[in-house]
Amino acid sequence: MKFLDEYRDGAIARALAAQIRRTATRRWVLMEVCGGQTHTIVKQGLDELLGDAVEMIHGPGCPVCVTPLEQIDKALELASRPDVIFTSFGDMLRVPGSECDLLQVRARGGTVRIVYSPLDALDLAVRNPGRQVVFFAVGFETTAPANAMAVWRARELGIPNFSVLVSHVTVPPAMVALLSDPANRVQGFLAAGHVCTVMGWTEYEPIAVGFKVPIIVTGFEPLDILEGIHLAVRQLEEGRYEVENQYARAVTREGTVPARTLVERVFQLADRKWRGIGEIPASGLALRDEFAAFDAERRFTLGTASVAEPAECRAGAVLRGQLKPHQCPAFGRSCTPEHPLGAPMVSSEGACAAYYNYGRFRAPEPVEAT
Amino acid sequence: MCLGIPGRVVEVHDDRGLAMGVVDFGGVRREVCLAYIADEVQPGDYALVHVGFAISRIDEAEARRTFEALREMSQLDELDWLREVAARELAELQERATP
Numbered sequence: 082m083k084f085l086d087e088y089r090d091g092a093i094a095r096a097l098a099a100q101i102r103r104t105a106t107r108r109w110v111l112m113e114v115c116g117g118q119t120h121t122i123v124k125q126g127l128d129e130l131l132g133d134a135v136e137m138i139h140g141p142g143c144p145v146c147v148t149p150l151e152q153i154d155k156a157l158e159l160a161s162r163p164d165v166i167f168t169s170f171g172d173m174l175r176v177p178g179s180e181c182d183l184l185q186v187r188a189r190g191g192t193v194r195i196v197y198s199p200l201d202a203l204d205l206a207v208r209n210p211g212r213q214v215v216f217f218a219v220g221f222e223t224t225a226p227a228n229a230m231a232v233w234r235a236r237e238l239g240i241p242n243f244s245v246l247v248s249h250v251t252v253p254p255a256m257v258a259l260l261s262d263p264a265n266r267v268q269g270f271l272a273a274g275h276v277c278t279v280m281g282w283t284e285y286e287p288i289a290v291g292f293k294v295p296i297i298v299t300g301f302e303p304l305d306i307l308e309g310i311h312l313a314v315r316q317l318e319e320g321r322y323e324v325e326n327q328y329a330r331a332v333t334r335e336g337t338v339p340a341r342t343l344v345e346r347v348f349q350l351a352d353r354k355w356r357g358i359g360e361i362p363a364s365g366l367a368l369r370d371e372f373a374a375f376d377a378e379r380r381f382t383l384g385t386a387s388v389a390e391p392a393e394c395r396a397g398a399v400l401r402g403q404l405k406p407h408q409c410p411a412f413g414r415s416c417t418p419e420h421p422l423g424a425p426m427v428s429s430e431g432a433c434a435a436y437y438n439y440g441r442f443r444a445p446e447p448v449e450a451t
Numbered sequence: 452m453c454l455g456i457p458g459r460v461v462e463v464h465d466d467r468g469l470a471m472g473v474v475d476f477g478g479v480r481r482e483v484c485l486a487y488i489a490d491e492v493q494p495g496d497y498a499l500v501h502v503g504f505a506i507s508r509i510d511e512a513e514a515r516r517t518f519e520a521l522r523e524m525s526q527l528d529e530l531d532w533l534r535e536v537a538a539r540e541l542a543e544l545q546e547r548a549t550p
């Protein structure tokens with residue numbers, strides 16, 4: 082316990098926040114990309130500690146939230162097939178597709194299994210040679226090395242009844258898309274420390290320079306975040322725009338090279354649609370042609386209809402940082418964690434769920450005219 | 452699935468050419484792929500594990516602090532998935548054992 086004490090220490094947090102307020106000569110707008118950081122900020126009330134010095138916008142850093150409806154529908158279709166054992170990380174099970182979610186498909190007789198590691202799914206394929214085992218390969222750079230290895234192993238061991246439904250997204254292109262939006266308000270980023278343990282931060286360097294935004298690689302604990310914010314504010318005040326590493330205890334500039342290497346051998350960059358945001362060029366990963374045999378979308382004929390999001394859900398504006406979750410009219414009324422309308426309310430990493438779960442916000446707030 | 456969970460490497464072995472190991476996450480143990488940091492870890496070391504894959508080595512103090520922080524934030528869902536997989540495998544074994 083004593084390890085966390087200094088980090089949980091309110092006095093240090095308040096001192097850091099005071100330092101940030103002293104450093105800032107005006108109000109700066111920063112975005113934390115990672116859903117884990119969003120939770121820390123909302124749960125610990127860091128946004129309130131910062132006063133007028135900094136406004137935090139909550140970014141699209143929750144892979145569950147940004148997986149497009151079409152991919153969820155494909156997952157539902159696969160999971161409904163009697164010949165398929167559909168496998169997924171636990172947090173995808175309650176994400177609403179256009180008709181239902183994976184839990185409901187399971188209740189109706191589909192075989193849906195939670196796995197901890199994609200290698201568990203591969204194992205299931207070995208043990209069930211008469212069924213097709215499909216794994217829902219979602220996530221950011223943190224899950225890509227695991228999913229890449231599962232496909233690599235499937236080929237190496239010659240497992241014919243294993244395939245993956247890929248919906249991988251990568252962080253830097255989303256940052257570029259946000260910064261290129263004329264409505265962008267973000268002046269600096271906290272980059273997700275755990276993503277950078279895999280990838281390092283070389284990809285962020287041209288973004289920091291090109292768009293003149295400080296990018297701080299930051300951990301997810303309260304003092305990490307305040308320190309990250311302080312470094313960003315200091316750069317902005319001094320007119321510097323660099324990548325800085327707050328999370329040196331876990332992250333190096335190059336990341337984990339063997340993991341990056343395998344991800345590059347198995348996957349290639351692909352255009353991806355982000356739920357609520359739309360298509361972002363080269364913002365995701367797809368299997369390379371030499372692994373096509375393991376691509377569920379090529380193995381099965383799946384519906385491709387493009388589907389509309391529920392009109393009430395403002396997830397797009399929330400994920401772009403243009404609306405705070407409690408400013409969505411459905412928030413806390415027709416949309417709650419028990420009955421989510423949109424993915425940011427489903428996932429424990431989603432911004433809407435963070436606002437709701439910590440009880441600081443329970444009902445929608447009228448949106449100010451802008 | 453975005454925050455890695457720290458654990459202590461208890462044992463290291465090879466599964467048909469893939470470096471694997473048993474990792475202890477605050478009392479819950481399971482198989483983890485060590486291939487990406489195979490040269491850096493041995494039993495007793497701590498690593499940050501993402502969905503069953505060790506991604507980076509960290510020191511013990513960092514591991515403990517991160518684990519407590521995750522617990523504090525209720526961000527240890529992955530350990531529930533892990534328990535679900537373990538329970539299912541046990542049930543399957545029992546099913547096979549009963550004729």
Ligand code: SF4
Binds near residue numbers: 395396399413416
């Ligand atoms: S509160 Fe619900 S409906 Fe509103 S944006 Fe969030 S997920 Fe969508």
